Amino acid sequence: MSRRKLLVALSYVLFACVSVTRTVQSEEIKSVKIGIAAPLTGFSASNGKDEENAARLAFEEANAQGLIIGGAKIAFEIDGQDDAADPKTAVLVAQRFVDENVSGVIGHYNSGCSVAASSVYRRAGIPQISPTSSSPSYTAQGFETTFRTISNDDQMALLAANYSVEQLKAKRIAVIDDSTDYGTNLVTEYVKAIQKRGAQLVSWQYTTANSIDFRALLTTIKGLNPDLIFYVGQDIQAAGLAKQIRQLGIRARFMGEGGFTNEHFLQLAGQGAKGMLSWEYGLPRDRMPRAAELDAKLKARFGVGIVQFAPLAYDAAWAMINAMKASDSTDPKKYIKALRTNAFDGVTGTIAFTQTGDLKNASATLYEEQGGKWVALAVEKTTAK
Structure with missing residues (x-):
């Protein structure tokens, strides 16, 4: 072989090696760890698992798309942790995520847990998107x-108070909260609002997040003959409360807030749920864009469809994914800026955040139990301050 032919042959070999190297580099897979925190045991377990399933589904879908971010193919790795709806446990979970160097966290479910864990994430510079923590x-x-x-x-609280006084014409109102950060804050604002509208607060009773027997406090309330009882807490407790209200022959309307509008609650409450009113965050499911599609996907993947807050968790996960795509980075310090400026059409509507991290445009719906089903009575739009 002549020297010229040898050089040509070697150049082809070198070109082929470079091409293979480039191909391997372009197909490099970068693992990006994401934490999902929710109560997977205890009273809130059904809603916690609902949140985890939806967020996990979103990241699995992103993996299936073969996303290229920062020049590398991204593979999201999910670490789902049980915070047991306990703020102290939530802090431990948060520190675990920090130690694992996660790029973001979806959660926590309970406001008290989110507030407790948030300082841990802040110190580490890790974005935390909660689908359900509503405490201001x-x-x-x-x-x-x-x-x-x-x-x-x-x-x-303002929406519930306005409906209680203006639409239900309630003049004497009793309230019960579960002594959590979430329950106490919402009831406090509700009480301020009903009093401002001229209604009388006849009783403010407290329970705990683990209570199952409410007869003592309900007996006190019954003697005060209220027009309306307003309760904030978890769905399992609310089901027991609804049963005991009827068993004691209390005639007051019962209005709740805390994720009650699901079949699980109706099964637990039985006849106690008859005529109950419940305020819920977000639009009715039949008015949510793509909710039916999400429900079908969850059933296919996990065997269980939307329980309550899955659409909010799914949108939270995609908010994080879209911010990474927009910034072309999975580095929290870089994509966090895109979280505040990026907007997209999610399952629950347009997802966009204010500078404080609140949802810019949100909705709330009032439901009434009618014949074993929840029927939407009113939909109100809310705007973050």
Whole structure:
């Protein structure tokens, strides 16, 4: 072989090696760890698992798309942790995520847990998007790492109070909260609002997040003959409360807030749910864009469709994914800026955040139990302050 032919042959070999190297580099897979925190045991387990399933589904869908971010193919790796609806446990979970160097966190479910864990994420610079933590104190801290895809409790309290006094014509109102950060704050704002509208607060009773027997406090309330009982807490407790209200022959209307509008609640409450009213965050499912599609996907993947807050969790996950795509980075310090400026059409509507991390435009719906089903009575739009 002549020297010229040898050089040509070697150049072809070198070109082929370079091409193979480039191909391997372009197909490099970068693992990006994401934390999902929710109560997977205890009273809130059904809603916690609902949140985890939806967020996990979103990241699995992103993996299936073969996303290229920062020049590398991205593979999201999910670490789902049980915070047991306990703020102390939530802090431990948050520190675990920090130690694992996660790029973002979806959660927590309970406001008390989100507030407790948020300072851990802030110190580490890790974005936290809660689908369900509605306490104003969560974003009022001014942390650049806190976001949510749900409206806050101050807005919900005003809507519930206005309907209670203006539409139900309730003049004597008793309230019960579960002594959590979430329950106490919402009831406090509700009480302020009903009193401002001329209604009388006849009783303010407290329970705990683990209570199952409410007869003592309900007996006190019964003697005061209220027009309306307003309760904030978890769905399992509310089901027991609804049963005991009827068993004691209390005639007051029962209005709740806390994720009650699901089949699980109706099964637990039985006849106790008859005629109950419940305020819920977001639009009715039949008015949510793509909710039916999400329900079908969840059933196919996990065997269970939407329980309650899955659409909010799914949108929270895609908010994080879309911010990474927009910034072309999975580095929290880089994509967090895109979280505040990026907007997209999610399952629950347009997802866009204010500078405090609140949802810019949110909705709330009042439901009534009618014949074993929840029927939407009113839909109100809310705007973050």
